[in-house]
Amino acid sequence: MPVNSFEHYPMSWKPERNQLTNPLYVSITKLLEQDIAAGILAPHTKLPPQRELADFLDVNLSTITRAFKICELKGLIYATTGKGTFVSPGANMPNVFTNHESAIDFIEMGVIKPFYQTNSIILNTIQSVLNKPCAERLLEYSNPLGTPFQKQAAQKWLARFQLNTSIDNIMIASGAQNALTITLISLFKPGDKIATDTFTHPNFMNLANLMDIQLVSIAGDECGMLPDALDTICKTNNISGIYLMPNFSNPTNITISLARRKELADVITKHKLILIEDDVYAFLQPQKIAPITGMIPENSVYICSTSKSLCAGLRVAFAAFPDCYRSRIISGIYNINLKTSSFNAEVIAELICSGAAEKIVNKKIDLAKERKDVFLRHFSNHEINADNLCFFQWLPLPKHMDGNFFEKLSKVHGVHVFCSDRFAVGNTKRQTYARIALSSPTDIAELEKGLKIIKSLLENKDISTLKYEFIV
Amino acid sequence: MPVNSFEHYPMSWKPERNQLTNPLYVSITKLLEQDIAAGILAPHTKLPPQRELADFLDVNLSTITRAFKICELKGLIYATTGKGTFVSPGANMPNVFTNHESAIDFIEMGVIKPFYQTNSIILNTIQSVLNKPCAERLLEYSNPLGTPFQKQAAQKWLARFQLNTSIDNIMIASGAQNALTITLISLFKPGDKIATDTFTHPNFMNLANLMDIQLVSIAGDECGMLPDALDTICKTNNISGIYLMPNFSNPTNITISLARRKELADVITKHKLILIEDDVYAFLQPQKIAPITGMIPENSVYICSTSKSLCAGLRVAFAAFPDCYRSRIISGIYNINLKTSSFNAEVIAELICSGAAEKIVNKKIDLAKERKDVFLRHFSNHEINADNLCFFQWLPLPKHMDGNFFEKLSKVHGVHVFCSDRFAVGNTKRQTYARIALSSPTDIAELEKGLKIIKSLLENKDISTLKYEFIV
DNA sequence: AAATTTGTCTATTTACATTTC
DNA sequence: GGAAATGTAAATAGACAAATT
Secondary structure, three states: OOOOOOOOOOOOOOOOHHHOOOOHHHHHHHHHHHHHHOOOOOOOOEEOOHHHHHHHHOOOHHHHHHHHHHHHHOOOEEEEOOOEEEEOOOOOOOOOOOOOOOOOOOEEOOOOOOOOOOHHHHHHHHHHHHHOOOHHHHHOOOOOOOOHHHHHHHHHHHHHOOOOOOHHHEEEEOOHHHHHHHHHHHHOOOOOEEEEEOEOOHHHHHHHHHOOOEEEEEOEEOOEEOHHHHHHHHHHHOOOEEEEOOOOOOOOOOOOOHHHHHHHHHHHHHOOOEEEEEOOOHHHOOOOOOOHHHHOHHHEEEEEEOOOOOOOOOOOEEEEOOHHHHHHHHHHHHHHOOOOOHHHHHHHHHHHHHOHHHHHHHHHHHHHHHHHHHHHHHOOOOOOOOOOOOOEEEEEOOOOOOHHHHHHHHHHOOEEOEEHHHOEOOOOOOOOEEEEEOOOOOOHHHHHHHHHHHHHHHHOOOHHHOOHHHOO | OOOOOOOOOOOOOOOOHHHOOOOHHHHHHHHHHHHHHOOOOOOOOEOOOHHHHHHHHOOOHHHHHHHHHHHHHOOOEEEEOOOEEEEOOOOOOOOOOOOOOOOOOOEEOOOOOOOOOOHHHHHHHHHHHHOOOOHHHHHOOOOOOOOHHHHHHHHHHHHHOOOOOOHHHEEEEOOHHHHHHHHHHHHOOOOOEEEEEOEOOHHHHHHHHHOOOEEEEEOEEOOEEOHHHHHHHHHHHOOOEEEEOOOOOOOOOOOOOHHHHHHHHHHHHHOOOEEEEEOOOHHHOOOOOOOHHHHOHHHEEEEEEOOOOOOOOOOOEEEEOOHHHHHHHHHHHHHHOOOOOHHHHHHHHHHHHHOHHHHHHHHHHHHHHHHHHHHHHHOOOOOOOOOOOOOEEEEEOOOOOOHHHHHHHHHHOOEEOEEHHHOEOOOOOOOOEEEEEOOOOOOHHHHHHHHHHHHHHHHOOOHHHOOHHHOO
16 A cells, blocks of 8 residues: 555556456556657656655556666667656657658648659669679569679779778668668667657667657757767766767768867767768768767678768668678678668669769769758858758757647647757757758758748747647 | 485486586576586476476475576477476577588488579679669668668569558568577567477577577468467467468468468457568469458568578668558668668669569579479478479488488488478477478589488388488 | 365565666 | 665575476
8 A cells, every 4th residue: 555645746647456366577567658749748848756656556666667668779768877767859750751741732841851852863773784694683582781893883883982991891772761770670679768869769769669668868968979078977877889970960060070079989988889870971071070980890780872972762871890790690681681682772873883973973073062041041040060061950940839839839830850859868858859851851942941831930929829729 | 305205206417416506597597508408408308397307406396497497598408397397309400501511422402402593583683783873872771771762672573462552551571581580689588489380490499599589389280370270379378479381381382271371360350460471472472362461461470581582792682661660660771680681672772663573473483394394303202282382392211210310321421411300390200301402402413312311211110220320 | 076286377485786866 | 974764686496387206
């Protein structure tokens, strides 16, 4: 029996004791999931301390711990010793691609489209692959890890980004998301913890949640993640890995400085973390800062998708891995994909070796430059580097504005954007942002129209006082 | 302290107490893994009872339970209440594709190659897709779940195998292995149990092991899995799913009879299992028995790869799923693949709609018939159905012959085959077999040569007395 | 058929580390 | 800077069920 009456304690979550069935921990997990899914428990809500809840429900402390842990691995809640347990932002947020609508009624600036103007070049390359004498052999099971020609092309492409590696340490995956899946499933196990930026790539977040891998948020500044913060967390938290996007990190648009990369590399080595370096936007980086993987190749998997740089539809990504992970990675590839289509890999390889790839990248850089200039015309007070060609921008929202609210408001006004809640790795409330995909509108006119709408919304002082009810 | 001295007990595994470090369960897990990997603990070895080991190591019973459970989920050991814990067969067996050698020194009858003679037809179809006005759009991110045309083609293809479903219930995956990954990751969680035949598809086994999903072996006869055996296990074992290959099951070559399918469907419904029906060889089945999914669509995912029937290299599989799993499956596709290449899906769709697919299938059926006849000439006492066009056969080995030994022996004599240990889901010792891939030799002459070698090995009475040492 | 062996599962105890005040 | 609050994690205890003898 509970020792005290809790009637006078304002507990944020009061599941009914009589709703519990055996096993208790499963029952508690389900009640919590339901109440979060139903929106009864809003994002950032602080749950009662485990001991208090245990006392209230008259169960053992570790029964609550167990139930909370399951929800935490699913990404529904996040907890810090000493602080408490909180409902994750974005826990209740539907996946965007899942309920995909065609962008007829609104301007797409949420999803990032990587410019499709260059796709006619790809068709020519497919034709030349088809004309190759070896074309028929590309349709077989052989060379599950890629042909020598394909791996050499991959090597050449990676070297372009200062990542030099042997062809025996390269995998060809069916896109970056697939490479991430292979990496996570091969090198990590459920319950493992991976450090990330406080705002990180939502696809990686969702994948980690799906695989019961816990993300731990590490503070950062304008040069990227803070090495000291990482070191501190690692000392106490049994972190197995770290996920970083070194160039134009999605969604914050931060490029990690060379000095910072070196410092982070030291901490990673010190704590024997596995680095997952996702460098999808390397091709947009004019300075070509060396990747972290180059400094610590033995601790790192470097993933370089060609979806943004060359062709989204062919689903080809390259990844470099060290000898020590080879057998596990190869086994992972085999178990998840069996293999990546040789035909698709050959087309990408041909693009790289024929020089068509350079043309595509240059064209995309020009398009990105043009759109950056348009953006700066409308948001002249927004500080961005002159050579920042990123496909998206990260706009701070007015204080106290709920990100989710702004997202819905924009949609009503005809622009699709993503708010920072979608990218937030469990952490207490802070400044909210919106990610604006400059590359996605079909043309400059549409881009300008979208930017004007966003600007007017941000400048309207009355907006932050509006309530959801008005627009939903 | 241990209560008794164990010096006189013959324990099969005696880890040294002083090698244990904290945490104990992790330490015990590692010792067990090492000793299995090193071959110190041979397949089928009975480990000491958990209580005995706990007493011996002076740790708590459930510390052993926890350590054993981790190894069991990895597929290293298997346990039955009342019986004991045993080392899995094939636990120490390297993945075949992983250490791939070119088949120069031997005849390939291990790996199943699905006839490449039809691939020139595919090249023509790729050409016609390339000439389509919509070709450029196939290189975009759009239609992550497939275009309407592709889904209609998939629907048509599935209908060919008597699986009728709405286009909203079809997914396009990057091959069967990828479809299985999506299904497992979306609908199951680590620790879940899935029922399988006693011998099952090794790719599925490996994937389940990788994902910490436990396979539970169910007895069967020549018509397939026994419904009563399934029912009994389900009553007590908290089974979440069942994996079946209804036609020409890999590796046993069993086709589940219609009557048996109905009975199994009843048990599946009764215990609310999720059926994963892998029908990759449906196209070889002349009788076209209705799939189980058709009887219980709400409980089932039906996977139909085109790798064996149409083209291995393009990596396209179709799968049908019910409404109740739609959101989870779509989210899984998005998290694992983002999408399957639209270009590849379009080629397969074009094959199906143009009628080229029928030509390919017919050609493959002719090739399979020819090889079956060759096989029957050499193994006339082996009973197979006249219309069994399966790409492989399942040969019983002489009593007491170690399958692993036979595999190595055959390799030395120039033929690559797979022994039943590779396919065995944890279970006590029994009759051993070899799987002989008839479709893989490059031509009939090579097939005959391979079959002759196998036959002579099986008829040599002295062989079973040989020891590993002679050939390794 | 009853007793024993053996694995399974969940709740409990205990020690500990960090954050907050 | 020390005490209290709070989450983490491993080892332990006990009830239970299947297989064996």
